[in-house]
Each structure stands twice: as structure tokens, then as C-alpha cells.
Amino acid sequence: VVDSQITLQNIFVDPKTKLKLEISDTIEGKGKKTLRSPDGVEYEIIDGVANLLEPQEVHEKDQIARNFYEGRARQYEDNLHLTFLTHGIDENSTRNEFIDKLGLKKSSKVLEIACGTGRDSVLISKRLDKSGELHMQDISFDMIRLCKHKFADCSIPHSHSISDVHRLPYPDDYFDAVYSFGALGEFSDQVRALKEIVRVSKKGAKVVIGDESVPVWLRSTDYYRILKETNPMFEAPLPLMCIPVCARNTSIHFVIGESFYIIEFTVGEGEPEANFNFKIPGPRGGTYNTRYFGKLEGITMETKAKLHELIRLKGVSMHEWLETVISDAIGKENLNGYSNEQQQIKDRSQGE
Numbered sequence: 001v002v003d004s005q006i007t008l009q010n011i012f013v014d015p016k017t018k019l020k021l022e023i024s025d026t027i028e029g030k031g032k033k034t035l036r037s038p039d040g041v042e043y044e045i046i047d048g049v050a051n052l053l054e055p056q057e058v059h060e061k062d063q064i065a066r067n068f069y070e071g072r073a074r075q076y077e078d079n080l081h082l083t084f085l086t087h088g089i090d091e092n093s094t095r096n097e098f099i100d101k102l103g104l105k106k107s108s109k110v111l112e113i114a115c116g117t118g119r120d121s122v123l124i125s126k127r128l129d130k131s132g133e134l135h136m137q138d139i140s141f142d143m144i145r146l147c148k149h150k151f152a153d154c155s156i157p158h159s160h161s162i163s164d165v166h167r168l169p170y171p172d173d174y175f176d177a178v179y180s181f182g183a184l185g186e187f188s189d190q191v192r193a194l195k196e197i198v199r200v201s202k203k204g205a206k207v208v209i210g211d212e213s214v215p216v217w218l219r220s221t222d223y224y225r226i227l228k229e230t231n232p233m234f235e236a237p238l239p240l241m242c243i244p245v246c247a248r249n250t251s252i253h254f255v256i257g258e259s260f261y262i263i264e265f266t267v268g269e270g271e272p273e274a275n276f277n278f279k280i281p282g283p284r285g286g287t288y289n290t291r292y293f294g295k296l297e298g299i300t301m302e303t304k305a306k307l308h309e310l311i312r313l314k315g316v317s318m319h320e321w322l323e324t325v326i327s328d329a330i331g332k333e334n335l336n337g338y339s340n341e342q343q344q345i346k347d348r349s350q351g352e
């Protein structure tokens with residue numbers, strides 16, 4: 001077990017430079033291991049948990065979240081089932097339904113963001129075998145320490161890190177699946193957090209993220225008012241703006257009595273592709289691209305009406321006529337001699 005954990009410490013990169021960290025003996029020696037960056041920065045490993053947090057870089061809001069959970073792990077662990085009890089559903093089967101959405105194989109490499117005390121982590125680990133990997137991170141040492149205890153007898157290759165989702169200590173294009181439940185609303189910059197998640201995901205990886213947010217159509221009910229009295233996080237807006245441009249097959253479900261959302265998507269590349277170059281039939285003609293990129297200044301309504309009549313008589317599209325007439329006109333111009341003509345055009349327009 002210890003071996004597999006040590007092996008997986010090899011995954012870490014410096015959260016700032018993203019340079020690979022090497023495991024080495026601490027300067028004091030005595031068999032204590034440390035993670036060292038090529039530029040000499042040392043990160044400690046505390047009880048098998050890599051501490052890759054750079055406290056000076058943590059945003060105030062994330063620090064508040066961190067402080068909130070430090071010393072609260074036991075209490076969290078003992079009370080969290082109440083969230084599911086409130087809605088008369090079984091916690092493990094509900095969490096398993098969310099994990100199903102990751103489409104895991106036994107050999108998948110999985111990252112769990114803000115794993116907390118590991119209530120999902122244990123369920124995820126049961127989906128993998130020794131060819132898979134489960135990496136868990138959280139900003140709170142108290143929370144992740146409790147999670148780590150649950151992995152004492154786990155033979156699935158795994159690692160734990162204390163780190164900030166906004167500066168993940170994992171390499172680019174590594175994971176087949178990234179999962180997070182119950183934490184997005186606490187992050188200081190959700191757009192940046194999602195960018196980091198996409199960075200560490202392979203193309204085609206599955207991302208599943210859930211958190212509190214009661215939908216707008218329930219916000220005038222006592223149901224909503226009671227829930228937000230127990231936890232203001234239910235007021236959080238649905239975080240549509242943080243979904244990255246590269247998200248594909250995106251879907252959003254409301255779950256747990258419509259009080260949480262689950263956003264799932266596959267990591268694609270860049271913007272969705274489309275054919276904006278086919279010829280559009282009809283009097284305007286052109287393509288979606290020419291209509292978008294080829295816009296010119298306006299003309300008077302009278303000229304426009306005459307032009308419409310002209311192209312109707314000629315049997316060409318507006319695009320074809322404009323393209324020909326403007327190209328011809330430009331062809332007749334001596335572009336190099338433009339500076340001489342500039343004055344004439346100015347003189348003419350001043351005379352108007």
C-alpha cells in the first residue's frame with residue numbers, strides 16, 4: 001500500500017510553474033521524503049499527504065473556506081448524511097448515480113476535486129482496479145486527512161494532496177475523468193477552477209460537477225426559504241458561465257429534491273466546429289462567414305431599394321453583385337497612389 005502511494009507521489013507538478021516534482025530525502029534526512037521542484041522549491045509530505053498549497057497565493061475566499069473546514073472534519077463526517085435524509089434518499093446510491101456519469105473503466109485515471117472526507121472517493125475507488133489511479137485533492141488538511149484514513153487498506157493506486165483547485169499540482173492532459181461534488185460554490189474563481197480541470201483532463205475525458213443551487217422556478221416557495229435558512233449555499237446561481245468553451249455533450253440535471261445540480265460534459269477542443277462556408281440560396285446570397293466578417297458601412301434607404309431592384313433584374317445575389325462591383329472598383333484603383341488621392345477625397349467630402 002505504502003509503495004503504491006509513494007509511486008503516485010510521482011504525479012505531482014509544481015502548482016505554480018507546472019514543472020515536475022521529484023521525490024527526494026529531506027535535507028535533514030532520516031528517511032523523511034519531500035517533493036522538490038527543479039528550481040529548488042520543497043514541498044512537504046505530511047502523513048502521506050503531499051502539501052502543495054502555497055499559502056501566499058490562496059485567495060481570501062478560499063482561505064475562509066479552508067479555515068471553515070479545518071477542525072470540522074469529524075463533525076462534517078457525522079452530519080452530512082442529513083442532506084440526503086432530508087430528501088428521503090440513500091446517500092451512497094445517490095452518489096453512485098453521479099459517479100456512474102463518469103463512465104469509468106477499471107483502468108481509468110480519476111481526479112477528485114475537493115474530496116473532503118472521502119465520501120465519494122471510497123465509492124470511486126471501488127470502480128477501479130490496480131491498473132487505474134485515483135488522485136484526491138482538497139484545500140483542508142483536516143478533511144483530506146480523514147479521507148486518507150479511509151484509504152489505509154486500499155490497494156488501488158492513489159494519492160492525496162492538500163492543494164487549491166485554482167492551481168492544481170497535476171500535469172496537463174492526464175486524467176480520463178474529473179469529479180467534484182459539493183464544493184464549486186466555495187471556489188473564489190469558478191471559471192479558473194474549470195480551466196484548471198480542463199488543463200489536467202485528456203481530450204475526451206468526462207467531467208462531472210455537482211453542488212447546491214435551487215432552480216429559479218422554485219425560489220418563491222417555502223421549500224426554498226427553509227433550505228436556504230439551513231444553508232445559504234442553496235442561494236448560489238447555476239454556474240453556467242464557468243462551463244468551458246471546449247465542453248461537449250453538456251447536460252445539467254437537478255438532483256436531491258431539485259436542490260443540487262449536476263453538470264456533466266466531455267472535454268473537447270476549442271469552439272464547436274461548423275460549416276459557415278456553404279452558399280446561402282436567395283437574394284442576399286453569400287455565406288455565414290461573409291455575412292459575419294464582410295460587413296460594410298451602410299448606404300441610404302433609397303440606394304438600397306434601387307440596388308435590390310437592380311440585382312433582381314440582373315438575377316444575381318446581393319453578395320455576388322457586391323463582390324464583383326467592389327473588386328472591380330478596387331482593381332481600378334492605384335492603391336500605391338492612394339496618398340495622392342487621399343487629399344482629393346478629403347477635399348471632395350469637405351465640399352459636401
Ligand SMILES: C[S@@+](CC[C@H](N)C(=O)[O-])C[C@H]1O[C@@H](n2cnc3c(N)ncnc32)[C@H](O)[C@@H]1O
Binds near residue numbers: 062166181182
Ligand atoms: C462541502 S465539502 C464537500 C466534500 C466532499 N466532496 C463531499 O461531497 O462530501 C467542500 C470541500 O471543498 C473544499 N474546498 C473549498 N475550497 C477549495 C479549494 N479552493 N480548493 C480545493 N478544495 C476546496 C473544502 O475544504 C471541503 O472539503
